[in-house]
Amino acid sequence: MATKLILKKATKSINRSQRNYLRRHRKSQIGGCSPSPTATTVIATINKSIYRCHRSFLCLFSRHGAKGFKILKPRKDVDDLHQNSPPAPYSLFQERSGKTFDETKKTIVLDLDETLVHSSMEKPDVPYDFVINPKIDGQMLTFYVIKRPGVDEFLKKIGEQYQIVVFTAGLREYASLVLDKLDPERGVISRSFYRDACSEIDGRLVKDLGFVMRDMRRVVIVDDNPNSYALQPENAFPIKPFSDDLGDAELGKLGEFLNGDYCVKVEDMRVALKEFVGRDE
Numbered sequence: 001m002a003t004k005l006i007l008k009k010a011t012k013s014i015n016r017s018q019r020n021y022l023r024r025h026r027k028s029q030i031g032g033c034s035p036s037p038t039a040t041t042v043i044a045t046i047n048k049s050i051y052r053c054h055r056s057f058l059c060l061f062s063r064h065g066a067k068g069f070k071i072l073k074p075r076k077d078v079d080d081l082h083q084n085s086p087p088a089p090y091s092l093f094q095e096r097s098g099k100t101f102d103e104t105k106k107t108i109v110l111d112l113d114e115t116l117v118h119s120s121m122e123k124p125d126v127p128y129d130f131v132i133n134p135k136i137d138g139q140m141l142t143f144y145v146i147k148r149p150g151v152d153e154f155l156k157k158i159g160e161q162y163q164i165v166v167f168t169a170g171l172r173e174y175a176s177l178v179l180d181k182l183d184p185e186r187g188v189i190s191r192s193f194y195r196d197a198c199s200e201i202d203g204r205l206v207k208d209l210g211f212v213m214r215d216m217r218r219v220v221i222v223d224d225n226p227n228s229y230a231l232q233p234e235n236a237f238p239i240k241p242f243s244d245d246l247g248d249a250e251l252g253k254l255g256e257f258l259n260g261d262y263c264v265k266v267e268d269m270r271v272a273l274k275e276f277v278g279r280d281e
Contacts, residue, residue: 092197092211094176096189103213105163106269108258111223112168112175114241116151116182119143119174126244132177145178148242152182154251158258159188165212167193167221169205169228199231206230217268222254234270237277 110116117129121143128144135141158164168175172194183189193212198205204227209219221229222237229236237257239250257263263272 092193094172094192094194096179096183096186096192098186099190101190102163103215104218106161106218107163107165107213107220108158109165109167109207109209109212109219109221111221111225111228111239112166112178113170114224114243115222115239116148116166117178118146118148118243119178124244126246130181132174132181134171134174134177136171136173141174143174143178145181146244147182148251149246149248150251150255154255155182155188157255161259161264164189165191165193167197167207167212169195169198169207171195201230204230208232209235217270220258220269220273234273237273 113119121141123144124146126146129147130145132143132145133140134143155164166175166179166189170178175194176192179189179192191212193207195205197207197211199208200206207221207223207228209216209221209229209232213219216232216235219235220237221232221235222239223229224239224241226233226236226238237254239254240248242248242250257272257276260276263269263276266272
């Protein structure tokens, strides 16, 4: 009984307060005054909720773009590569020689790791050629690099006949330092592509030669990993992977093919590859 009386009195008190508030609120509206504090609070709460939803939406897609989904670049980016337009803030390639890229010149696309060099974070048992210290994810790392036998002579001689591009699945922070050692004067390698230019297909990194040039007749890719040239296998010169064999002679074999009369004179490099690689098999 006491509980009912307390509830009844409290209810009457609340109702009386509400009626008084409504009278004051109506008077303030008739008099042209600003909205009541309660109305302002409601509006502020709504705005705050909208802001939180908008922020959550942006965070959601930012996380997906960085960790879960591959951001596709419009085809215009590929066209820009061939038109020598000024590079965007983010570019798929790095200019190295400063020379204008020539779409009409035959181009050799070289892999880096296990094709031109071998790198390890552990000091190798055989003599190494140089050390690089890239900063990756805020951490300074050390790599010991062994050059494939004959790589310096190969690059110099091939660069006289062809346009050279390096396309690697290695990180830009690491690979660019290796290229600075291989081509310190930047007179041989025209352009370089890194991991961010690779396409991911069925969990494998693939190098699309369409990013390098349009005319597939004039391009050869040299790589030790068949997955790398899965999109254009007819343009590939397979090469054995290099680790620390200082008697390796694969670059001599490649130079024999590229400097041969037939390869230099043929219009379609794919025809030369089919004959040379097929005969070797």
